[in-house]
Amino acid sequence: MTNLLVVEKVIKSYKEAVVLENVSLQIADKGQIIQLKGINGSGKSTLFKLIGGLEKPDSGEILLSSNTNLGALIENPGFLENFSLAYNLRYLASIKSRLNEAYAEKLCQTLALDLHSHTKMKNYSVGMRQKAGIIQAIMEKQNLILLDEPSRGLDQESLQKFVTLMNQLR
Numbered sequence: 381m382t383n384l385l386v387v388e389k390v391i392k393s394y395k396e397a398v399v400l401e402n403v404s405l406q407i408a409d410k411g412q413i414i415q416l417k418g419i420n421g422s423g424k425s426t427l428f429k430l431i432g433g434l435e436k437p438d439s440g441e442i443l444l445s446s447n448t449n450l451g452a453l454i455e456n457p458g459f460l461e462n463f464s465l466a467y468n469l470r471y472l473a474s475i476k477s478r479l480n481e482a483y484a485e486k487l488c489q490t491l492a493l494d495l496h497s498h499t500k501m502k503n504y505s506v507g508m509r510q511k512a513g514i515i516q517a518i519m520e521k522q523n524l525i526l527l528d529e530p531s532r533g534l535d536q537e538s539l540q541k542f543v544t545l546m547n548q549l550r
């Protein structure tokens with residue numbers, strides 16, 4: 381079976397500081413939930429940025445298979461701040477295809493967000509932005525999903541719904 385992701389002997393430094401030193405991992409199957417644990421500043425977000433192509437490794441390789449469809453929520457998700465949630469989701473989906481409105485609606489309902497709200501993204505709370513970030517990472521039924529601190533800002537009820545949602549995606 382082709383791996384969805386291969387990280388091979390990756391080294392990444394910022395100035396003098398080596399953040400990732402010979403990191404290797406493979407993700408072969410769908411249906412796995414893999415937790416990346418490490419103390420603050422140990423390089424978790426950096427690894428996600430490398431996998432997402434937002435940063436380049438100093439050496440080593442990051443390989444995504446041709447059938448990998450990557451979804452990512454990395455640190456503070458960027459949005460078109462003067463536009464609504466629906467506009468943003470349609471825009472993001474349009475890069476590859478077209479928004480599945482029914483699925484987006486279902487995800488929004490699950491996480492208690494109003495897809496049809498006219499509120500501009502810049503006026504969303506931290507938790508609402510986080511939910512929007514989670515939704516854009518999974519709304520295309522991506523088969524490899526990177527979620528960096530996904531619980532940030534979520535209230536207790538939303539957190540439970542998020543966990544249920546993740547288990548349903550497996």
Ligand SMILES: Nc1ncnc2c1ncn2[C@@H]1O[C@H](COP(=O)(O)OP(=O)(O)OP(=O)(O)O)[C@@H](O)[C@H]1O
Binds near residue numbers: 420421422
């Ligand atoms: N753009 C950058 N320029 C310089 N140093 C950076 C940059 N990005 C990250 N670092 C440094 O790399 C190290 C790893 O940061 P990273 O954000 O990957 O850690 P983390 O494990 O995700 O931390 P946390 O658990 O606190 O979110 C830290 O020392 C950080 O200061």
